[in-house]
Amino acid sequence: LFPPAVRGSEGLYMVSGPPSFAESAAFPRDSGKNCKAVAFSKDGSLFAWCNGEKVNVVNVTSAQLLRSFDLPKAVCLEFSPKNNILATWQAYTTAKDGTAGVPNLQLHDVKTGKCLKSFIQKKMQNWCPCWADDESICARNVNNEVHFFENNNFNTIANKLHLQKVNDFVLSPGAQPTKVAVYVPGSKGAPSFVRLYQYPNFGGPQSALANKSFFKADKVTMLWNKKATAVLVIASTDVDKTGASYYGEQTLHYIATNGESAVVQLPKNGPIYDVVWNPNSVEFCAVYGFMPAKATVFNLKCDPVFDFGTGPRNAAYYSPHGHILVLAGFGNLRGQMEVWDIKNYKLISKPVASDSTYFAWCPDGEHIVTATCAPRLRVSNGYKIWHYTGSLLHSYEVPSNEEMWQVSWQPFLDGAFPVKAVQYQAVPSELPSAEPKPAQAYRPPALRNKPVTSSKLHEDEPPQNMKPQSGSSEKPLSKTALKNQKKHEAKKAAKQEAKADSNQESTQSSASQNTPRSSVPAVTSGDPEVDKKIKNLKKKLKAIEQLKEQAAAGKQLEKNQLEKIQKESALLQELEDLELGL
Numbered sequence: 001l002f003p004p005a006v007r008g009s010e011g012l013y014m015v016s017g018p019p020s021f022a023e024s025a026a027f028p029r030d031s032g033k034n035c036k037a038v039a040f041s042k043d044g045s046l047f048a049w050c051n052g053e054k055v056n057v058v059n060v061t062s063a064q065l066l067r068s069f070d071l072p073k074a075v076c077l078e079f080s081p082k083n084n085i086l087a088t089w090q091a092y093t094t095a096k097d098g099t100a101g102v103p104n105l106q107l108h109d110v111k112t113g114k115c116l117k118s119f120i121q122k123k124m125q126n127w128c129p130c131w132a133d134d135e136s137i138c139a140r141n142v143n144n145e146v147h148f149f150e151n152n153n154f155n156t157i158a159n160k161l162h163l164q165k166v167n168d169f170v171l172s173p174g175a176q177p178t179k180v181a182v183y184v185p186g187s188k189g190a191p192s193f194v195r196l197y198q199y200p201n202f203g204g205p206q207s208a209l210a211n212k213s214f215f216k217a218d219k220v221t222m223l224w225n226k227k228a229t230a231v232l233v234i235a236s237t238d239v240d241k242t243g244a245s246y247y248g249e250q251t252l253h254y255i256a257t258n259g260e261s262a263v264v265q266l267p268k269n270g271p272i273y274d275v276v277w278n279p280n281s282v283e284f285c286a287v288y289g290f291m292p293a294k295a296t297v298f299n300l301k302c303d304p305v306f307d308f309g310t311g312p313r314n315a316a317y318y319s320p321h322g323h324i325l326v327l328a329g330f331g332n333l334r335g336q337m338e339v340w341d342i343k344n345y346k347l348i349s350k351p352v353a354s355d356s357t358y359f360a361w362c363p364d365g366e367h368i369v370t371a372t373c374a375p376r377l378r379v380s381n382g383y384k385i386w387h388y389t390g391s392l393l394h395s396y397e398v399p400s401n402e403e404m405w406q407v408s409w410q411p412f413l414d415g416a417f418p419v420k421a422v423q424y425q426a427v428p429s430e431l432p433s434a435e436p437k438p439a440q441a442y443r444p445p446a447l448r449n450k451p452v453t454s455s456k457l458h459e460d461e462p463p464q465n466m467k468p469q470s471g472s473s474e475k476p477l478s479k480t481a482l483k484n485q486k487k488h489e490a491k492k493a494a495k496q497e498a499k500a501d502s503n504q505e506s507t508q509s510s511a512s513q514n515t516p517r518s519s520v521p522a523v524t525s526g527d528p529e530v531d532k533k534i535k536n537l538k539k540k541l542k543a544i545e546q547l548k549e550q551a552a553a554g555k556q557l558e559k560n561q562l563e564k565i566q567k568e569s570a571l572l573q574e575l576e577d578l579e580l581g582l
Helices: 479-511 528-552 559-566 568-580
Strands: 004-008 011-014 037-040 046-050 055-059 065-069 076-079 085-089 105-109 115-119 137-142 145-150 159-162 168-171 179-184 192-198 210-214 219-224 230-236 250-256 261-263 272-277 283-288 293-299 304-311 315-318 324-328 337-341 346-349 358-361 367-372 382-387 392-397 404-409
Touching: 004 037, 004 382, 037 076, 037 404, 046 076, 055 085, 065 085, 137 168, 168 219, 179 219, 192 219, 192 230, 192 250, 210 250, 210 261, 219 272, 230 272, 250 272, 250 283, 272 315, 283 315, 304 337, 315 358, 324 358, 358 404, 367 404, 382 404, 528 559, 528 568, 559 568
Parallel strands: none
Antiparallel strands: 004 011, 004 404, 037 046, 046 055, 055 065, 076 085, 085 105, 105 115, 137 145, 145 159, 168 179, 179 192, 192 210, 219 230, 230 250, 250 261, 272 283, 283 293, 293 304, 315 324, 324 337, 337 346, 358 367, 367 382, 382 392
16 A cells, blocks of 8 residues: 655665555566656556656556656656646757747646647746646646636636736635635835635736735745635745844745735744644644744634744644644754644654655655655665654665655545544564664863763753643633733732832931932822822933933934933923922
């Protein structure tokens, strides 16, 4: 079941899934070193690859060759959701005399092998047309407008969505009616915006289901949830003008099809590394903030549901059933993973997959593959298959002179595997646990016989249910509860401050025989209006004192703040007159 396909300099082959992990005999290995692209269909029944000579399509279960296309230069392959069409793309080339090249994006009918349509598609980015899940609609971005085709008839454009400069679009998943999220970058001081439309109602801004505009966006990533009720938008700039990060600035926005929108408030500053929807569509997880990064699950009101604290992580992966979440640190991090039971927010395991460049859940929701692939890393290429309880079930490393380029699980449709209860006990494995020995920190000779002192640059913040709590409930507080708590704490602090002030003033007045005007707070004029004026004047003078301190500290003051300071002598005179009149 569910074999992973492996592509590399050793050729293309399939491996039997758990528990055997032997090379699949049903799929004969293609030993050519030129395999540029592979693709499974959405339901996993078909598999296509290009070996540098032809593009072949096979039935995965029977390994029977269904189609072969003469496209030696194809570098990208994609099946339509219902397996009717195979899209292929090859690099666009112009003729030597400068005339336009031949169309390089081709759509083939899988059943007949006929080429239905060819387009010129110069850029590799977003090369593939997007289909609705039932293939009733297919869409392409052409010269800043989105062209829609219906029922795979590519000879007539059924609809166009024309905005001033559509940079990107994403079709919603799931059943009809299909919704479209479009992104238009800002220009000349105008903000960028993302709009949601329901196909085919594209009649201007009024027909949009929702609209969210924002500054600070050079590019955006739009993520629909599975039920197509909301989109998360990660807006990022190429340059962070504050100088806080090399990687630009990111903000996270939430847009719902009912018109609601919000900026997701992230409690820690820094980059947004990853945002993923739970397959249940009612919550999402964000990994963000300067290292050690924070990870938080939010609900559809953009309120935090659970905070995982901080740690070495830059990616999050929900299992296909949405009941387990893996937080991981790959790329320039050491490959630590945290596997969490999402229902109870309990940590299941903490495996380590060093030097990993790729991670994927198996469709059964129990197994995971991690891989080290070229060209990201050209040494120690190979893959490992894990059980989510932390057991390493299978490991394969390619010979030192070979490379591995890609590993991908055979996909399955939703519901093919039942949800199983979460296990905490590690499943048995014949392989030893892959936990690396912790490297000892270098200690200079003078310190070697002395007790070790911790020299951590920062302490990791624990997950919220592991923080030491005195009698408080484990449930996170809602926004209003937090607000009320802050108000209560502020009032308490103000009361204590006032108490301390009055104590100080009373000791001062008893110590000094002559009482200057500032130390007679107890005396009142008997006229509440005059008392009120005195109180207001003292308040203003206190504010002026604070402004003077800020100016002395080198802060640039505003014009109105400077005017306030100039009024000090007049206010002092007025206060003196009022107090003398007592």
